[in-house]
Amino acid sequence: MSNHRILTLTFAVAAAVTATGPAQGAIGNEPIQPVAAAKTGNPALAELGKKLYFDTRLSKSGFISCNSCHNLSMGGTDNLKTSIGHNWNKGPINAPTVLNSSMNVAQFWDGRAKDLKAQAGGPIANPGEMASTHELAVDVLQSIPGYVSEFKTVFGSDKVTIDEVTKAIAAFEETLVTPNSRFDKWLRGDKKALNASETAGYRLFKDSGCVACHNGPAVGGNSFQKMGVVAPYKSSSPAEGRVAVTGKDADRFNFKVPTLRNVELTYPYFHDGEAATLRDAVDTMGRLQLGKKFTDGENAQIVAFLKTLTGDQPSFKLPLLPPSSDTTPHPQPFGK
Amino acid sequence: MSNHRILTLTFAVAAAVTATGPAQGAIGNEPIQPVAAAKTGNPALAELGKKLYFDTRLSKSGFISCNSCHNLSMGGTDNLKTSIGHNWNKGPINAPTVLNSSMNVAQFWDGRAKDLKAQAGGPIANPGEMASTHELAVDVLQSIPGYVSEFKTVFGSDKVTIDEVTKAIAAFEETLVTPNSRFDKWLRGDKKALNASETAGYRLFKDSGCVACHNGPAVGGNSFQKMGVVAPYKSSSPAEGRVAVTGKDADRFNFKVPTLRNVELTYPYFHDGEAATLRDAVDTMGRLQLGKKFTDGENAQIVAFLKTLTGDQPSFKLPLLPPSSDTTPHPQPFGK
Numbered sequence: 001m002s003n004h005r006i007l008t009l010t011f012a013v014a015a016a017v018t019a020t021g022p023a024q025g026a027i028g029n030e031p032i033q034p035v036a037a038a039k040t041g042n043p044a045l046a047e048l049g050k051k052l053y054f055d056t057r058l059s060k061s062g063f064i065s066c067n068s069c070h071n072l073s074m075g076g077t078d079n080l081k082t083s084i085g086h087n088w089n090k091g092p093i094n095a096p097t098v099l100n101s102s103m104n105v106a107q108f109w110d111g112r113a114k115d116l117k118a119q120a121g122g123p124i125a126n127p128g129e130m131a132s133t134h135e136l137a138v139d140v141l142q143s144i145p146g147y148v149s150e151f152k153t154v155f156g157s158d159k160v161t162i163d164e165v166t167k168a169i170a171a172f173e174e175t176l177v178t179p180n181s182r183f184d185k186w187l188r189g190d191k192k193a194l195n196a197s198e199t200a201g202y203r204l205f206k207d208s209g210c211v212a213c214h215n216g217p218a219v220g221g222n223s224f225q226k227m228g229v230v231a232p233y234k235s236s237s238p239a240e241g242r243v244a245v246t247g248k249d250a251d252r253f254n255f256k257v258p259t260l261r262n263v264e265l266t267y268p269y270f271h272d273g274e275a276a277t278l279r280d281a282v283d284t285m286g287r288l289q290l291g292k293k294f295t296d297g298e299n300a301q302i303v304a305f306l307k308t309l310t311g312d313q314p315s316f317k318l319p320l321l322p323p324s325s326d327t328t329p330h331p332q333p334f335g336k
Numbered sequence: 337m338s339n340h341r342i343l344t345l346t347f348a349v350a351a352a353v354t355a356t357g358p359a360q361g362a363i364g365n366e367p368i369q370p371v372a373a374a375k376t377g378n379p380a381l382a383e384l385g386k387k388l389y390f391d392t393r394l395s396k397s398g399f400i401s402c403n404s405c406h407n408l409s410m411g412g413t414d415n416l417k418t419s420i421g422h423n424w425n426k427g428p429i430n431a432p433t434v435l436n437s438s439m440n441v442a443q444f445w446d447g448r449a450k451d452l453k454a455q456a457g458g459p460i461a462n463p464g465e466m467a468s469t470h471e472l473a474v475d476v477l478q479s480i481p482g483y484v485s486e487f488k489t490v491f492g493s494d495k496v497t498i499d500e501v502t503k504a505i506a507a508f509e510e511t512l513v514t515p516n517s518r519f520d521k522w523l524r525g526d527k528k529a530l531n532a533s534e535t536a537g538y539r540l541f542k543d544s545g546c547v548a549c550h551n552g553p554a555v556g557g558n559s560f561q562k563m564g565v566v567a568p569y570k571s572s573s574p575a576e577g578r579v580a581v582t583g584k585d586a587d588r589f590n591f592k593v594p595t596l597r598n599v600e601l602t603y604p605y606f607h608d609g610e611a612a613t614l615r616d617a618v619d620t621m622g623r624l625q626l627g628k629k630f631t632d633g634e635n636a637q638i639v640a641f642l643k644t645l646t647g648d649q650p651s652f653k654l655p656l657l658p659p660s661s662d663t664t665p666h667p668q669p670f671g672k
Binding site for chain 2: 054055056057061062063068071072073074075078079080084087088090264265267276277279313315316317318319320321323324326330331333334
């Protein structure tokens with residue numbers, strides 16, 4: 001380990017701890033805070049967004065929706081190493097969970113979208129994902145009477161815009177928080193919510209330095225950090241992280257720290273999905289980020305703690321989508 | 337039109353009318369009866385089936401579930417001409433709606449599965465659809481503690497079997513009926529439930545002979561009929577219908593008559609999905625099955641009637657799936 005790397009790590013720890021100190025309202029000075037219940041600012045907007053989130057007609061093929069890769073039956077992910085897109089395209093990166101994503105400092109692993117609204121438009125128009133265009137997506141929605149009237153109710157206009165579409169999807173995604181995990185109950189004073197192994201795991205998680213990056217209500221999501229601090233992370237993934245956004249060489253292999261909320265559900269792990277199990281992920285993180293080889297017992301305790309971060313999953317009725325009309329552009333799953 | 341074809345048609349009409357006479361409890365001697373509400377014989381079994389219906393882990397890729405092609409947000413279909421399967425395989429035939437499918441005389445367009453249970457195992461192991469095997473699907477479920485305990489509660493055994501899997505999926509599908517359509521309200525005596533154009537459409541539907549095949553509670557689904565009675569149906573589809581099951585040349589291009597319940601939602605139409613709109617479908621059916629060219633006004637009235645067949649869609653919470661364990665076989669979306 002070079003001196004430079006030790007300094008980088010130390011600095012990162014210090015910076016993160018400072019950023020998440022008492023100012024964030026820690027309970028008992030813990031570096032992790034409970035997840036707050038969703039605020040429902042505009043229920044009609046979020047309800048429209050829910051429909052759009054499940055609507056495969058936002059894709060060129062008519063087969064892929066937001067929920068295809070951020071599946072709300074499965075922890076808000078697809079549980080694949082990297083995602084499947086239009087024409088069975090193999091995506092370059094692991095789909096991050098949509099759960100609690102409103103707490104992220106920015107969206108995507110490299111943070112190229114500043115918020116959920118900016119993110120929502122990306123996959124729709126990505127040729128390797130939903131493969132539509134914003135123009136086509138809007139034309140499709142504009143041709144569907146049920147949507148036109150719902151957009152009018154929510155936005156007051158007969159004309160659907162991509163800005164409204166992404167605003168609605170983001171509003172729905174803001175409701176996708178997962179409060180009431182066992183760990184949050186423990187944080188709030190219910191000391192029986194965790195068993196001895198789980199509390200030992202949390203102590204290890206703090207004492208070993210995991211909390212340097214995985215802190216705050218989302219237990220991550222609030223900073224970019226180098227993947228491979230103590231030793232380089234070897235991957236066949238082409239993703240280079242934050243450098244793609246900033247152009248700064250120092251940001252190469254800097255990725256947004258993923259939230260650990262519901263991590264039991266969001267396997268496989270890392271930006272390349274190469275860690276199949278929590279045991280593997282904890283082992284790799286210990287060695288490459290902290291220069292620490294956890295024993296099997298320590299690893300198991302940390303994993304036990306991580307499984308206490310599973311909160312109440314979003315609970316809602318499967319949305320029913322308004323039917324297309326005779327003038328709706330047809331899906332184009334094959335050819336061209 | 338040959339004499340043979342006229343005779344075939346006449347016979348088909350007579351046979352169908354006989355088969356669906358007063359014995360089925362017609363209201364006011366109408367050839368269509370209301371859809372009955374779902375019976376909930378074994379709610380725990382249906383609840384397990386619901387999870388399986390939404391579980392992408394029944395596919396080799398981990399990406400495709402029953403709901404992918406029989407999407408309950410979209411009338412129980414995928415609204416594509418033909419479906420997308422593993423590796424973006426282009427399916428040979430239009431996905432029929434799962435709604436009210438328990439009323440079908442048999443399952444699939446060619447009736448090769450005698451019931452929903454027999455059907456459910458097909459797509460899981462079809463290389464062009466979910467591309468798994470029954471063995472792999474069972475291995476996956478057996479590795480998931482949440483499923484093992486739920487199967488044990490429902491079936492009383494620690495060992496998951498494909499027979500149990502398909503039984504549960506079928507039990508869920510039996511709940512997917514759509515009562516309370518406007519037409520059913522009209523049938524039950526609420527004469528204001530339909531407007532003049534819609535009742536005129538129903539009269540045309542009966543008087544023109546559509547009811548010969550589209551009758552009973554499902555307005556179809558209860559017989560196999562030749563596609564192209566009066567004139568041949570031209571299609572690039574390789575599907576030849578019932579002959580694939582019976583081996584009888586007389587069954588070539590005989591397909592199961594699709595239900596018209598919720599037909600407003602189940603576009604595009606026919607076994608090859610080539611009719612994009614109800615207008616097209618009504619026009620083609622009139623010409624090829626009945627030797628009748630409907631005027632634009634008649635066509636519009638029949639379409640207006642057909643849209644009154646949309647019933648209450650299944651309403652339930654999006655199921656939450658139990659997470660995989662460290663020993664769960666990994667999805668294999670790419671390669672091999």
